[in-house]
Structures are given as structure tokens and as C-alpha cells.
Amino acid sequence: MLKGKKFRIAGSLLVLALVGAACSSRDDNNASTDNGGGSGDSGGASESSIDTANCTADPTAEIEGNEIKLVSSFPQSGATAAFSQIAKGWKSYIQMINDEGGVEIDGKTYTITTTDKDDQYNPQNTVANIEELVGEDGSNAFAAFSVVGTANNLAIRQQLGDLCVPNLFAATGSPAWGDPTYPWTLGSTLSPYSLEGKAFADLLGDEKPDAKIAVLVQDDDFGKAYEEGLKKAIEGTDLEIVKTEKYATGATEVSAQITSLAASGADAFFDGATLLACPDALTKAAAAGWTPITWVSATCTSKTLMGVAGANANNAYSYTNLKDPLNPDWDDDPAMMEYREKVGQYQPDADVNNGIVAYGWTQGALLVEALKAAEKPTRLAVMESIHNFSASDVGLLLPGVTVKTGPDDPYLGEAFNVMKYEFTAPDARNHFVLVGDINDVEGQTADFTPESLISSG
Amino acid sequence: MTTDQTGAAVEPMLGVAPLELEDAPATGDQTLWPQIPRPVFIARVIIGTVMAAAALYAPFYFDPVYNRLLSQAIYLAIAAMGLNLLTGFNGQVSIGHGFFYGVGAFTSAILMVDHGWTFEATIPIALLLNLVIGLLVGLPALRVRGLYLALVTLGLAVLFPQLASKYVDGVGGVALLRPPARDFSSLIEGLDNDQWAYFLSLFIMVVLFLLAWNLVRGRIGRSMIAVRDQEIAATTVGVNLAGTKVATFAISAAYAGVAGSLSVMVDHVAAATNPIFYFQRSVEFLVAMTIGGAATIMGPAVGALALVLLRRNTEDLIEGKEILAPALYGAALIAIVFVLPEGLVGGVRRFLAWLGRRSSAKGRPPTHPIPDDSQ
Numbered sequence: 023m024l025k026g027k028k029f030r031i032a033g034s035l036l037v038l039a040l041v042g043a044a045c046s047s048r049d050d051n052n053a054s055t056d057n058g059g060g061s062g063d064s065g066g067a068s069e070s071s072i073d074t075a076n077c078t079a080d081p082t083a084e085i086e087g088n089e090i091k092l093v094s095s096f097p098q099s100g101a102t103a104a105f106s107q108i109a110k111g112w113k114s115y116i117q118m119i120n121d122e123g124g125v126e127i128d129g130k131t132y133t134i135t136t137t138d139k140d141d142q143y144n145p146q147n148t149v150a151n152i153e154e155l156v157g158e159d160g161s162n163a164f165a166a167f168s169v170v171g172t173a174n175n176l177a178i179r180q181q182l183g184d185l186c187v188p189n190l191f192a193a194t195g196s197p198a199w200g201d202p203t204y205p206w207t208l209g210s211t212l213s214p215y216s217l218e219g220k221a222f223a224d225l226l227g228d229e230k231p232d233a234k235i236a237v238l239v240q241d242d243d244f245g246k247a248y249e250e251g252l253k254k255a256i257e258g259t260d261l262e263i264v265k266t267e268k269y270a271t272g273a274t275e276v277s278a279q280i281t282s283l284a285a286s287g288a289d290a291f292f293d294g295a296t297l298l299a300c301p302d303a304l305t306k307a308a309a310a311g312w313t314p315i316t317w318v319s320a321t322c323t324s325k326t327l328m329g330v331a332g333a334n335a336n337n338a339y340s341y342t343n344l345k346d347p348l349n350p351d352w353d354d355d356p357a358m359m360e361y362r363e364k365v366g367q368y369q370p371d372a373d374v375n376n377g378i379v380a381y382g383w384t385q386g387a388l389l390v391e392a393l394k395a396a397e398k399p400t401r402l403a404v405m406e407s408i409h410n411f412s413a414s415d416v417g418l419l420l421p422g423v424t425v426k427t428g429p430d431d432p433y434l435g436e437a438f439n440v441m442k443y444e445f446t447a448p449d450a451r452n453h454f455v456l457v458g459d460i461n462d463v464e465g466q467t468a469d470f471t472p473e474s475l476i477s478s479g
Numbered sequence: 480m481t482t483d484q485t486g487a488a489v490e491p492m493l494g495v496a497p498l499e500l501e502d503a504p505a506t507g508d509q510t511l512w513p514q515i516p517r518p519v520f521i522a523r524v525i526i527g528t529v530m531a532a533a534a535l536y537a538p539f540y541f542d543p544v545y546n547r548l549l550s551q552a553i554y555l556a557i558a559a560m561g562l563n564l565l566t567g568f569n570g571q572v573s574i575g576h577g578f579f580y581g582v583g584a585f586t587s588a589i590l591m592v593d594h595g596w597t598f599e600a601t602i603p604i605a606l607l608l609n610l611v612i613g614l615l616v617g618l619p620a621l622r623v624r625g626l627y628l629a630l631v632t633l634g635l636a637v638l639f640p641q642l643a644s645k646y647v648d649g650v651g652g653v654a655l656l657r658p659p660a661r662d663f664s665s666l667i668e669g670l671d672n673d674q675w676a677y678f679l680s681l682f683i684m685v686v687l688f689l690l691a692w693n694l695v696r697g698r699i700g701r702s703m704i705a706v707r708d709q710e711i712a713a714t715t716v717g718v719n720l721a722g723t724k725v726a727t728f729a730i731s732a733a734y735a736g737v738a739g740s741l742s743v744m745v746d747h748v749a750a751a752t753n754p755i756f757y758f759q760r761s762v763e764f765l766v767a768m769t770i771g772g773a774a775t776i777m778g779p780a781v782g783a784l785a786l787v788l789l790r791r792n793t794e795d796l797i798e799g800k801e802i803l804a805p806a807l808y809g810a811a812l813i814a815i816v817f818v819l820p821e822g823l824v825g826g827v828r829r830f831l832a833w834l835g836r837r838s839s840a841k842g843r844p845p846t847h848p849i850p851d852d853s854q
Binding site for chain 2: 145146149150154157159173174175176177179180184241242243244245246270271
């Protein structure tokens with residue numbers, strides 16, 4: 023066999039080298055923290071709606087250097103990898119802006135850098151990722167951006183809030199992002215989940231006012247938002263929830279739940295599942311011969327997930343406030359053409375026809391708008407800018423959709439258009455077709471949402 | 480691969496056994512270092528001093544991210560030491576210590592989040608609670624041994640996330656608890672939070688390691704080893720078989736519980752959202768013990784440090800091929816077990832013994848007759 027002693031020594035050395043590699047010194051690292059973490063001079067405290075008295079890191083410190091460092095954590099591998107496409111959208115937009123020179127805040131130009139880690143949609147990993155990327159004292163990054171998942175963002179909300187590190191455009195529609203206790207975390211253009219319940223209830227009110235509804239939701243606060251939101255939406259109507267089933271977070275298979283829901287005699291189905299559980303629900307419902315009026319979660323409307331369901335998703339309703347790249351109506355739209363060109367250029371392996379990439383692109387665009395609108399290059403100023411924000415025709419927002427926040431209104435995505443999935447053939451450009459007009463409930467999300475959902479966690 | 484690791488764990492453990500018995504002075508009150516050749520003694524003193532100095536200086540040298548890594552190695556070492564008492568010294572294999580680790584973590588987190596305790600006060604509670612649970616689990620464990628015990632304990636580790644999901648309603652509606660970071664603030668002026676977490680963990684580790692050292696050198700330790708090597712012979716000379724086994728199990732569980740408790744301070748979270756997390760932890764304890772050197776005192780510490788650093792450094796070793804990291808990590812672990820079957824500490828011992836033999840080659844016969852297959 024191998025020569026004993028030499029082999030041992032060589033092996034030991036190899037392992038020792040691996041163990042000893044990449045050690046870094048505390049001093050070295052301290053020297054390199056001028057990366058937008060904000061240990062610079064105070065920019066002078068301004069009048070603010072955000073209470074900064076208990077911030078453990080100074081939110082009025084101006085960015086040192088000319089880099090705005092953003093960090094993110096989202097699923098990138100395994101069965102949850104569908105959501106990783108979001109980042110390809112915003113990375114393209116940010117790279118485009120950097121190539122054009124960067125973002126100007128208060129007369130100075132900054133480029134945006136991003137770092138991200140895979141969390142496999144597991145909140146435990148999100149915590150570890152963000153702690154590492156932001157740093158215990160918040161000195162390693164300017165802000166977190168587009169972190170995916172309700173439970174995931176709830177898990178990092180308090181820590182970032184205590185540090186006063188912005189958690190921008192969380193990629194989840196939980197109404198909890200409107201909780202005034204946590205002004206440092208803000209949602210994205212994804213409409214608050216409670217509005218989906220309202221939209222579905224309104225839809226059924228027109229089509230089948232006495233419908234019996236079956237509900238499938240994830241067993242966490244994401245699911246709770248759908249469940250409670252829908253309950254509130256059907257108050258005072260003849261609609262009735264006859265059965266609610268839950269599945270474990272991250273599960274990909276829901277046949278047991280669908281068997282139970284199909285047997286309930288319901289003629290309407292609210293598929294509040296996300297990731298692979300969502301198309302699985304549609305497939306299993308079709309297999310059971312159950313054909314209710316179906317609503318799918320807005321988190322499930324991407325090409326990937328609807329493609330998995332295929333014909334089984336035909337006629338399913340959902341809503342959006344973005345232009346769908348799969349919809350030929352937008353093929354000649356200038357914003358859509360720019361999106362296709364730039365994403366193709368910067369992220370060649372991204373699927374530009376996937377609506378979830380378009381969503382990411384739009385978040386990148388909103389981020390840049392919010393940064394431009396900030397009065398100073400500080401965390402506080404950026405947060406205030408996003409809390410007093412109004413934008414339309416940004417990214418791939420539908421014409422007529424305005425993304426607006428205000429002192430008492432922290433929700434961005436309060437305008438939406440109901441849409442219906444049309445499946446024609448397996449290889450065709452199957453897509454959602456917009457139904458009716460834009461429904462704008464600007465400033466009313468809190469009215470349609472049970473209080474417990476906003477102030478939970 | 481894990482089964483390979485687990486399977487391999489048993490071999491070096493038994494291989495190293497006689498060595499340890501010779502090393503531990505049978506009559507403690509003689510001279511402090513009997514029979515140790517001078518160069519070996521000097522080498523040991525030098526290694527010990529350097530390691531202690533490095534351990535004390537490290538948190539001032541490294542950045543907070545790296546210090547957290549070191550603190551993780553420390554709590555991992557404590558759990559591995561617990562397992563070492565049970566598996567290395569007492570011969571009972573457990574793949575379920577992640578369970579006790581989890582109980583410790585959630586004990587601290589629940590006391591802090593729901594009852595407003597300060598973190599430091601929760602450590603003894605985690606220890607005592609796990610001591611009791613360890614006793615309760617240890618009793619039925621008397622009926623099974625070897626692989627069967629490993630399987631029973633494996634069930635515990637796999638069960639834990641289910642239990643936690645059922646009974647803990649944490650942040651975001653999942654089994655995840657996060658005490659605010661300020662609750663872990665440094666209690667010593669001049670020490671940063673990361674340095675405080677490091678030193679508190681290190682202090683507890685040193686205390687627990689000294690206790691373990693004291694334990695295995697005395698009557699109880701000899702009983703433990705006797706039970707491991709020859710159960711029947713041990714009973715015939717009056718060792719209380721059941722008592723020794725159950726007590727070892729309880730102490731071992733308490734160590735894992737303290738490790739879990741410290742993990743809440745280091746990681747700022749107690750979570751059971753990953754269904755196999757506590758099983759992975761169990762295997763990590765076993766691997767740390769094995770690559771460090773089973774049935775040695777320093778083994779778990781060295782193994783835990785090597786494990787944490789290896790995992791970290793294989794993470795982004797190949798740019799753009801992060802997906803290969805687990806394979807590299809696994810390959811490195813296999814390399815260690817293959818090259819140093821007695822663990823890193825066993826390897827050092829072998830080297831020192833060789834040194835001792837060389838120096839005494841002129842006159843005295845070797846003190847430790849260790850077979851060297853390379854000759």
C-alpha cells in the first residue's frame with residue numbers, strides 16, 4: 023500500500039494547511055470596515071418619524087468611501103431554489119446602474135455592491151447568514167435587501183431593528199411589515215397577503231356569492247396571514263370557509279391535505295401554498311377530479327412554479343402589479359425591452375421570461391429610486407426616504423400602479439390587477455391574462471387586515 | 480458518509496484504550512508525572528503553554544466573525560467532551576446528543592425570551608435539566624448496547640425538531656427563539672461582546688474539562704473504563720454496572736446541555752426549523768471526538784477546533800464551486816481518520832512517544848511500547 027510514514031506526514035500537513043488557511047487578523051479587518059457600514063462622522067440628526075434613541079449602531083453616520091454595501095439571504099439550492107431567480111433580476115438592475123456611474127445621494131456618487139448567502143428557506147440559516155453579513159455591530163454592511171420569506175424576515179427583524187440597520191424590500195407580502203414597532207423592516211411591491219384574501223372574496227362575490235371555500239396554507243406566519251386575511255375578507259358575505267389544511271414549512275408534497283380538502287365539498291379553493299407545494303396542490307386537485315374556482319398565491323405565479331402545474335393550473339386566479347414577461351402584450355413595451363436586454367446582458371443564465379426575475383428587477387429599480395430620493399447617505403435618511411415614497415412607471419410596474427408609502431402607511435404594493443392563467447399547450451407561452459382593471463386600495467391595507475397579523479411576532 | 484464516520488469512530492476509540500490506561504497514574508498521590516521521559520515532558524509543557532497563550536490572545540487578534548467561529552468550536556468541544564465521557568471512556572455510543580444540546584438551547588432561550596432571565600443564570604438550569612433528562616434516558620439505555628443504543632439515541636435527535644415545532648411558538652410562527660442581542664452584552668468593561676462570549680465559553684469549557692479530567696483519573700473513571708473494556712470482569716470486582724452507566728449518561732447529557740445553552744449566546748438563536756439539524760449536530764459531536772482523539776482529555780477540544788476550521792475553510796476554497804465544499808470537508812475528515820486513526824491528539828502522542836524512545840534509545844527501554852506499523 024502507500025508508504026506509511028511519508029503519507030502520514032503529507033496528509034497531516036495537508037489537513038493542517040486547510041485548518042490554518044484564511045486566518046484573518048482583527049486589525050486587518052478593522053481597517054477594512056469603511057465599506058458603508060457607517061462608522062464615520064455624524065451627519066447631524068434631523069427631525070425624524072423613526073425613533074433612533076435605542077439604536078446600537080449610529081443610523082446618522084454617513085457612508086464612508088463610495089460603496090453602498092447591501093447583503094441578502096435567500097434560498098439558492100435544493101427544492102426551494104425557485105426563489106433564487108429574484109436576485110438575478112435585482113443584480114442585473116444594480117449592475118446596470120453601477121455601469122452608468124452609480125447612484126447620486128446628496129451630491130456624491132456611490133456604487134452599490136451586493137453579497138448574498140444561501141439559506142435554503144430556513145429561518146435558522148437566515149439568522150446565521152445575516153448576522154455574519156451585517157456583523158454583530160452592523161459594521162459590515164449598509165443594509166439588508168430583498169431577503170426572502172416571512173418567517174425568515176421575522177427572525178432577523180428585531181436584531182436589525184435594534185442595530186437600526188435597514189431591511190429593505192423584504193421579498194414577502196406579510197402584513198407584519200407594517201408594524202410601526204419595527205420601522206427598519208419594510209416589505210416590497212408584493213401586495214400584503216391579506217389583500218389576496220380580499221381580492222378572492224370580491225371575485226367570488228361576483229362569480230359565486232355562496233361559495234364554500236377550502237384553504238391550504240403553510241404552517242407558519244406566512245400561512246396565518248392568508249388564513250386570517252381571508253376570514254376577515256368574507257365577514258358579512260355568504261361565503262364560507264369549510265375546511266383549512268396546513269403543511270409544514272418547506273414541504274413539497276401536499277396530497278394528504280388535498281384529499282381532505284377535495285372531500286370537504288368546497289367549490290372554491292384558496293391555494294395559499296408556495297414553492298413546490300403550490301403546483302403540487304393544483305396537480306393533486308386535478309388528479310382527484312376536483313375543479314373548484316381556484317386562487318393561487320401571488321408568490322406562486324412565476325413561470326417555474328406554474329410550469330410545474332401546467333394544464334392543472336388552467337383558469338387559476340391570482341393578482342399582480344407587474345408586467346408579466348410571458349404576456350405578449352408587453353413585447354413592445356420599452357421598459358420590458360430594456361429589462362430583457364439588460365438581464366440578458368448581465369445575467370445570461372437567468373430566464374427573462376420568468377415573472378419572478380421581473381419582480382427582482384423592479385425591486386432593484388425601486389431601491390435605486392429610494393436611494394436617489396434620500397437626503398443624506400445615511401441609514402436613517404434612506405429609511406425615511408422609503409417611508410415617504412411615491413413612484414410609478416418604475417421597473418416593470420403596471421401602468422397606473424403607484425407605489426406609495428407615507429407616515430401612517432408603510433405598505434408599498436396596495437394596487438393590484440386580478441389575473442387568470444391560460445394554458446394552451448405544454449410548449450406554448452402560457453401566461454396569466456389580466457382580468458378587469460387595477461384595484462387601488464392605497465392606504466387601506468390596515469383596514470382589510472386583522473390587527474393581530476400586523477403586530478404579530 | 481456519516482455512517483462511515485460513525486462506523487470508523489469505534490475503531491480508533493478502542494485502539495487508543497490501553498494507551499490511556501497506562502497514561503493515567505494508577506496511584507494519584509505519587510509523583511505528578513511518573514514515568515514520563517524528559518523530552519516528552521518538556522514538549523508537553525511547551526505545547527500546553529503555547530496553546531493556553533494562543534487561547535487567551537486569540538479573541539484580541541481575530542475579528543468578531545472569526546471569534547464567533549472560535550466560540551462555536553468551544554461549545555462544540557464541550558458537547559464532544561460529554562460524548563467522550565460516554566463513548567470514549569464508557570463505551571456507550573450515542574448519536575442522540577443533539578437532543579440534549581437542543582434541550583439546553585431551548586431552555587436558555589425560553590427562560591430569556593418568556594421569563595426575562597439573564598443569560599448567565601440559565602446555564603445552570605440547562606445543566607441540571609439535562610442531568611435529569613439524561614438520567615431518565617440513561618435508565619432504558621441500560622437495556623440496549625452498541626449499535627442498538629446508537630439507533631435509540633438517533634431517534635431522540637430526529638425527534639427533537641418535531642417536539643420543538645409542536646410546543647414552541649416562536650418568531651414567525653415557527654420553532655425559533657431569538658433573545659435580543661443586547662441581552663448577551665459583555666459583563667466586563669473593556670471586552671467586546673464577541674470577546675465576552677468567547678471568554679465565558681472558554682471559562683466554562685476549562686472548568687468542565689478539568690472536571691472531566693478529574694473524573695476519569697479517579698475511582699469513577701476507572702469504573703467507567705472497566706465497564707467499557709470488560710463489563711463482566713468489572714462486575715465481578717465490584718463495579719456498579721447500572722450506576723456507572725446511568726451516571727455517565729446523565730453527566731454526558733449535562734455537558735451537551737451546557738453546550739446548547741452556550742450556543743444561544745454565540746449564535747443568538749435557538750431554532751428547530753431544520754428537521755435534521757440536531758441529528759447533524761449529534762454527528763458533529765461524534766466526529767469532533769473522533770478526529771480529536773477519543774478517550775483523551777484534549778481530543779474533543781482539538782477535534783472541535785479542527786472541525787469548525789475545516790468546515791469554514793473548505794466553504795469557499797474553490798471559487799465558484801461552493802457546491803463542492805461538503806465533499807472537500809468530508810474528504811478532509813476521511814483523511815484525518817485515515818492518517819491519524821487515533822485522532823489528532825493520538826497522533827501527537829505517537830510523535831511524542833517516538834521522541835521519547837529516541838532520546839532513551841541509548842539507555843533505558845521505551846516507556847510506552849507503542850507498535851509502529853511503519854517499521
